[in-house]
Amino acid sequence: MFESIVQKIIDYTFQKPKYPLRFRELMEANRIVVDNLDIKMIPGVKFCRLKLYLVYFIIWNLIIIPLALLFHGFLKSLDCHVSIILAILFTLLFFGTYKIFEERIKEEAARRLIKEAWQKYLPHFPYEKYAEEVAQIYKEAIDKEIPKHKFEQYVIDRLVQKD
Template sequence: MFEKLLDKIVSIVFIPPKYPMRFRELMEANRVLVDNLSIDTIPGLKFCRLKLYLIYFILWNLIIIPLALLFHTFLAKLDCHISIILAILFTLLFFGTYKIFENRVKEYAAQKLIKEGWKNYLPHFPYEKYHIEVAQIYKEALDRDIAKHKIEQFIIDKLIESK
């Protein structure tokens, strides 16, 4: 269920790139995703932040409004000081969970973008099975200072050896 919701959110918020990723960009993006580094460095990931705010606000209200209606009589009888503290906690929770939501949407969009590029360059190696191994091979290629134009062949050769 969450996958379908995330897919729908990404299709609304994510601005697809005009051009497909190059092999080196794909390998770098895969490494970033596998190593849990900052996703902001992945080329081609562009968002309409206003749409992301709007979707988050709608989802948040779909959760909060029924809860507020359910507990309205209890909340109306509370002391004003407790209400102020609850308002502060609510605001903190709202903005704290937004960042988690934003990072999850970005991560899902990055993974979707990488899977699309993966189909172009490595169609015979399933993403789910080989993405961690490819990230390690790419790191090895960078450590060995292999030329940019030979990295693709190096990675494919290593994958064939391990298969």
């Protein structure tokens, strides 16, 4: 259920790229995701920030409003100084969890983009099984300075050899 909600959020906030990833971009994107680097470096991962804020605001309110209604009697009897401190803590929590939410959505969208391109270039090698291995082969190819026109063949040959 949680995955379907994340999928709907991605569909709503993620802007599909006009062109699919090229093979070398796929390899770089896969390396970025496998090595947990900055997702911003992946071409084609674009979000409508306003929609992301809207979704987060709605989710936050679905959690906070019932809690506020549940604890209203207790909260109204608190000293105003405690209420101010609680408001500051909830504000910190709101903005702190937004960044976590944003990174999680962007990471999932990047994985989805990579999986779509993976099906185009490497359909016989399941992404879940070969993602880390391909990232390692990509690093080796970069170190060996394989020319662009031989790059795809080098990666596929290495995968076939290891299989």
